[in-house]
Amino acid sequence: MQYLISFLEGIITFISPCILPMLPIYVSYFAGGGERQTRKTMMNAMGFVVGFTVVFVIMGMMAGTVGGFLREYQMAVNIITGAIVIVFGASFLGLFKLNIFKGINKQMDTHELGFFSSLVFGLVFSIGWTPCVGAFLGSALMMASQQGQMLTGMLMLLAYSIGLGIPFIISAILIDQLKSAFGWIKKNYKVINIVCGVFLIIIGIHMATGTMGYFLGGVL
Numbered sequence: 001m002q003y004l005i006s007f008l009e010g011i012i013t014f015i016s017p018c019i020l021p022m023l024p025i026y027v028s029y030f031a032g033g034g035e036r037q038t039r040k041t042m043m044n045a046m047g048f049v050v051g052f053t054v055v056f057v058i059m060g061m062m063a064g065t066v067g068g069f070l071r072e073y074q075m076a077v078n079i080i081t082g083a084i085v086i087v088f089g090a091s092f093l094g095l096f097k098l099n100i101f102k103g104i105n106k107q108m109d110t111h112e113l114g115f116f117s118s119l120v121f122g123l124v125f126s127i128g129w130t131p132c133v134g135a136f137l138g139s140a141l142m143m144a145s146q147q148g149q150m151l152t153g154m155l156m157l158l159a160y161s162i163g164l165g166i167p168f169i170i171s172a173i174l175i176d177q178l179k180s181a182f183g184w185i186k187k188n189y190k191v192i193n194i195v196c197g198v199f200l201i202i203i204g205i206h207m208a209t210g211t212m213g214y215f216l217g218g219v220l
Helices: 002-014 020-030 038-069 071-092 115-132 134-147 150-174 179-187 189-209 212-219
Strands: none
Touching: 002 134, 002 150, 002 189, 020 038, 020 150, 020 179, 038 071, 038 115, 038 134, 038 150, 071 134, 071 189, 134 150, 134 189, 179 189
16 A cells, blocks of 8 residues: 555665765764663654654645545646656666755754654754655655545555654664674665666656556555
8 A cells, every 4th residue: 555655665765875975973863972771762762753754744645635626637646746756766776976966964953852843843854855856755745646635645654654763763773783784885876776766766757657456456
């Protein structure tokens, strides 16, 4: 189902070159710039996740709503949204570079970070993240727009945010134990990008041809 794909896209976004190398900096923020305390780090990470989830769910609501207005042009919507996702996939394969996928790397004073300030941090930072995570976030939004329903769009982007947020929280707590796994991922980014690109192109083709339901049925 579409929610599972959105969830998987959130997980893949987490291991992207855009987010994973910055994770130690995020964890330092969540710890308040000092020695990590598990409870404080977890609560701040959860606040951060809630913050970007709010932004992404609003995006999903807007995508679903716009898709609803375009229902009578469903074939054109399918072709356009599918083509956009295929372009994202081709970019991941290295066929060309989309310079729009550049995030921000801005240092912030977070010594007094708490749950609610972390939530605000997530709200603000998600805006800077959007271009950086654009391929998979964009794919999730394109699928949401195809559904043509506001609630479905919101739930799809909620699934995406959960897929991105769960490994974020786990990694914030267990980053020292996961360093070797992160190192392996970084060394194999080329292969990971190829797999991600193929995944996006397959999704894009099925979106463009209107066979997403059959694709999902075959996968599940």
